[in-house]
């Protein structure tokens with residue numbers, strides 16, 4: 512996951528000359544001492560619904576990851592870039608680590624482990640309004656012993672000050688943290704603790720180049736971001752197991768027309784998504800469109816076709832076709 516040209520994460524000052532000779536990095540924009548800044552990779556991990564993607568967006572200052580009240584929303588590693596004077600932190604938002612029920616679930620957990628193998632630091636997200644459970648302990652045990660870790664106690668707006676104070680004490684005792692930071696990301700970049708957390712991460716990074724040019728918020732292609740926005744809109748409309756059954760692919764961008772396939776796993780689900788006289792599908796399009804239009808900078812027509820890919824969450828071939 513690290514950028515080419517350097518030996519990997521955790522570069523030291525002693526390695527600077529050699530790294531510099533190996534040539535820059537994607538951005539090539541430098542500041543700080545000798546043209547170097549603090550920069551590195553940080554994985555956001557935690558159980559499903561812990562607030563990882565909401566926090567990623569708040570830290571980046573732009574929506575790069577979709578979010579929802581339903582667990583297991585994130586299905587890939589999503590890089591979100593914090594770029595500030597003196598540092599650049601490449602956040603890697605990950606799927607929630609969970610007990611897998613399907614092949615997809617196993618692959619999502621594998622993605623979390625892969626992300627953790629290649630970062631300078633892990634931010635462990637622990638919701639303030641939830642008790643610390645076996646899932647959190649499992650995750651902590653899975654972190655490599657030498658990996659620096661910061662606890663983000665998320666959703667602090669959901670608890671009283673007294674409950675938050677008790678939670679911070681409890682979290683502090685859980686591991687050898689670089690920092691334990693309370694944060695409320697629902698309000699975006701201005702949310703309590705967001706700027707403080709960004710500064711903690713920036714200061715914890717090794718010296719290095721900017722990996723991404725200023726202004727780039729994510730590594731995702733625009734097609735992938737559109738597919739995710741459509742999936743977010745679909746997840747919002749459906750219940751029970753159906754959010755997990757939805758997968759979205761952008762087939763073609765022929766602006767202003769964008770052709771999108773929305774996959775479900777069974778015929779019965781197809782009917783639910785389309786709704787009476789297409790009302791469900793129309794609602795998904797209306798909900799997704801503003802975000803898509805903001806992304807491509809013009810009016811668009813989202814042409815969403817609902818298709819069935821039988822039991823795709825359990826089928827290795829179908830998973831491959833859908834990019835897992």
Ligand SMILES: Nc1nc2c(ncn2[C@@H]2O[C@H](COP(=O)(O)OP(=O)(O)OP(=O)(O)O)[C@@H](O)[C@H]2O)c(=O)[nH]1
Nearest residue numbers: 560561562563564565579580583584585607696697
């Ligand atoms: N009140 C409040 N809600 C929050 C906050 N952060 C996240 N949420 C809500 O918590 C839910 C889950 O947020 P996500 O950011 O999607 O959580 P996640 O950890 O990325 O979830 P997965 O991708 O499924 O693992 C959403 O309904 C968010 O709106 C917060 O600071 N305050």
Ligand SMILES: [Mg+2]
Nearest residue numbers: 563564584585
């Ligand atoms: Mg997420």
